Amino acid sequence: MALAVMVGAGAGAGSVVFRWCIKTFTHFFSGHADYSASPGASNPHAPWVGPYFVLLAPVVGGLLYGPLVNRFAKEARGHGVPEVMLAVAQRGGRISPKVAVVKTLASALCIGSGGSVGREGPIVQIGSALGSTLGRLAKVTEGRMKLLVACGAAGGIAATFNAPLAGVFFAMELILGTFSAEAFGAAVLASVTASVIGRAAFGNTAFLRLPDFRVDHLxxxxxxxxxxxxxxxxxxxxxxxxxxxxxxxxxxxxxxxxxxxxxxxxxxxxxxxxxxxxxxxxxxxxxxxxxxxxxxxxxxxxxxxxxxxxxxxxxxxxxxxxxxxxxxxxxxxxxxxxxxxxxxxxxxxxxxxxxxxxxxxxxxxxxxxxxxxxxxxxxxxxxxxxxxxxxxxxxxxxxxxxxxxxxxxxxxxxxxxRGIDLEGPAPGARIGTQRVDAVMDPLPSPLSASTTLADSADLLGLSGHGALPVVDGAGAYVGVVTAQAVAEALAEQPDNAPTRVGQLAEAPLPVMADQSLAQALHTLLSAAGTGVPVLDSEQGKPVGWLSHQSALRAVHTVA
Known part of the structure; x- marks a missing residue:
């Protein structure tokens, strides 16, 4: 939590510096605080050129930021957010600290010299680089490193747009791609901290003065x-x-x-x-x-x-x-x-x-x-x-x-x-490229949906799995029941408590036999229990079982 506050403070300060750089470079190249507010006007610095200065402004700007990006941080080119998403998905949240400095200068020069792009991508990358750098200095785990990167993104959006809630959900929805109480709490702290700094510098007003909104007719x-x-x-x-x-x-x-x-x-x-x-x-x-x-x-x-x-x-x-x-x-x-x-x-x-x-x-x-x-x-x-x-x-x-x-x-x-699939394995990864049917275990004996909870508890305990597939009377696949669900149901004992295992069965996201292991791992990691059934791609019937152990055994198949 303390690190999240520090990242938020850094993102807020970075936003202030970044916006100051944009304003300074815009005034330098165009002679206006925002040239789009006076389109077609002359540059006060060179009034004899008239509106034709816009022909040279992007050229001079490119001459400054082009070598800067190419020499020091090529990942600073473009709109920034995809690089942060990639760092979180496949690189353990590691972003070079050079990116924060180079992205600040390059994006400010680009926008100030007429580049028709936004400032949210750069500030997300800047804040995320700050979060990653702080995470490395504090020697946090990989999971915490990703969280600090998301905190930097949340703080950047919050301070730039004076939108603390939007910063939090931007980080959850686009950067992390998942929601959890810990991640939400850390992102809120970073977003609030950055917003306080942003409001102290820019005021408590939105970047747009929007008209009153109302619905007059159904x-x-x-x-x-x-x-x-x-x-x-x-x-x-x-x-x-x-x-x-x-x-x-x-x-x-x-x-x-x-x-x-x-x-x-x-x-x-x-x-x-x-x-x-x-x-x-x-x-x-x-x-x-x-x-x-x-x-x-x-x-x-x-x-x-x-x-x-x-x-x-x-x-x-x-x-x-x-x-x-x-x-x-x-x-x-x-x-x-x-x-x-x-x-x-x-x-x-x-x-x-x-x-x-x-x-x-x-x-x-x-x-x-x-x-x-x-x-x-x-x-x-x-x-x-x-x-x-x-x-x-x-x-x-x-x-x-x-x-x-x-x-x-x-x-x-x-x-x-660029050939990168965020849901697939990272380049050079030891596992992920194999098909599920190449690494799956044999399907455990399924439970009948009519099995009592007491009997199912015994069978789950003897199976060695934290979950088992469930079939109905005709042998059709119903879903999966976990040992946790059975234990909770037996402990509650209310009048309307489930009595048969079929009432507790839930179908996880399907894992197909011809699916890549990298895609299946996302389902496996989010599923309750220690494994998920593998379904036949044609008939949708269980044909195997994918567990954490069987996924790890795939390392030996490529060694």
Missing amino acids: TQYGLFATLGVGAAVAGVGFSRFLYLVEDACDWLWRGPEWLRPTVGGLALGLVLLLLPEMYGVGYPVLQKATEGGYAIGFLLLLLVGKMLATSLTIGIGGSGGVFAPSLFIGAMLGSAYGIAVHHLLPGSAGAVGAYSLVGMGAVFAGAARAPITAVVILFELTGEYSIILPLMLAIVLATATGHLLTHDTVYTLKLRR
Whole structure:
């Protein structure tokens, strides 16, 4: 807990430094605190150049951060979150301390010189690197190391967006991928500590001033549901377009990697010259869109422009997040949709700003499939409880639609393109690549569902397993009963207590015989008892038993 507080304090301080660097570099390159608030204006430092300075700003910025990233920390390139997810899933939470420094400077230079990316990816990577470094200094176990990395991510999000709850759920949902009381408590401590520091530096205000949200008519729920489905398509489309542009940049570029952001900055400069609203993160533009300040045609242009500008920034080797761009895209889509339905149903459509807010959360949920984070962060931004029902409806539909459209998220797709499966074995791992049927044990004698609890206790005690499969009278597989469940039922003895083992049987997540051991281990580790049944992939009948011991014996098969 003390380490979690220290990590939160470090992430909060890192957020303050990072935002100061962005502000300083933005003013240096553009002459404005946020150039997207004054798109098309001249640079006060060089007024004779007019708005054409945006052609050179990304070039100069790339010349500074390109060699920095290539020389000291190549993992600082890109949007950051996938690298943290990989470190937690397959590298024991180990992140080089150099990443915190390099990511701070590289991302601030990229955003300050016009890179159309967000600041959440960098601060997640910065906070996580701080957590990993502190964990190594304190010589904590691997599990605690991963937890400190998640604490750094939670603190970074909390301080950057003034959203402590969103920071906690971001860490749980995306970084750790699991929920536990210990992890939740540590992440809360880190998030609260970082938020206190962030509020002391930036004030207790959200980074956006959002319009009042209300649902005026019941028909709006149907409109919000439709928006959720459309937002998922936009989110998945953004993910695919992002890596399509990156592939194109990889194919076109033949020079040294350190020079790539400089040369690619010319293409980004052309986009900024045509659409200066794309300069930097673009929160002022997002703010204006939520207030209904743009026509529907220009909103769609901004949507496409953000996809292109963000993808190009990442493709040329820039450093920054994709969370803020997904919110931007969602706001443009939601505002355009709100204007359209307002014209079609003027009496029941409601305010345009409501659709903009819901679109923000739904696009992110469709792209990242992190519904809890999406709901919580939008709720914290508005402070309005009335947003919850339509927001939950749209985000759940967006998440489900995104899952139907693609197996990967905007974060995991980057890793899968590099041949990395977060659910699979780490490169060089001793076990994980084998098939389950190659390492499983013979199936233990199953219990009949009609077996009494007393008899089942004797059979479980003699079996040597902490759990046994259960079949019904026809021999069909029902599930698994654990020794713990039987012991608890025998100890309770209420009037309505179960009397037969079939009443306690539960079916764990299926483990198939032709499945890889790496995927099956996730189910085995989360299951009660000491093993799980292995099912035939065609008929779904138990054909073997996978235990911790049989998984460990796989080491000898590859030795």
